[in-house]
Amino acid sequence: MIPSATIYNPQSAKTLIDEVIERSNQNIYACYQCRRCASGCTVGEETGITPDVLIRLIITGNREEALDNALVWQCVSCYTCGTRCPNNIQSGRVTETLKKMSREEDVIPLNPNIAYFHDAFVQGCTRWGRVNEMEFMGYYELKNIGKHLVNFQFKKAYDEIVLQVRLGASMFKQKRLHLKLHTSRGRKEVKQFYKMALKKKATLKNDKKSGIGFRLD
Ligand code: SF4
């Protein structure tokens, strides 16, 4: 367990717990740290942090570490943790929530490429209702290559361009790359959901500022 998970900060704990519960709809108060989720976590060994520890970080009010750790960014949403939890806590929903909160608070993950990937996915899905490979990779690579250029890593930028051009050509040959933009039938609904989520987020922010508590549905 990482050490700060044992430091209890009552002031930030209430705010953090309520926000995570409201946004993830998971009753993390029910967690009694049995660690059954930890034994099944697909990426726990690699990230060095398991779902039980993440929940403990939230409950103890360690906001900084709850938003900035490898599990939040590397969780693959397999939901194994949720199927093992005796209290039906879907930690995958918790990691997803923390990831969004982390982006909103401009926390830069250890590997910023994961954040670029996330942003490219959300941007494509909310605009077209689905991911389009060309737009998705274009957005991602713009940020990735841009990062190399601002750091004067021209060789890395060049290598990345060559790699992506080769990959794109190979995918195109195998008909795995579509040049035309596709939309989904439920595109309008996806946009509406996204707008609703943004509205809810703004309300939550205002409630937080005015000190109004959150509610578990
Ligand atoms: S399995 Fe459920 S109750 Fe047990 S530690 Fe994980 S989240 Fe908490």
Ligand code: SF4
């Ligand atoms: S959903 Fe995420 S946290 Fe849960 S077991 Fe899978 S990788 Fe681990």
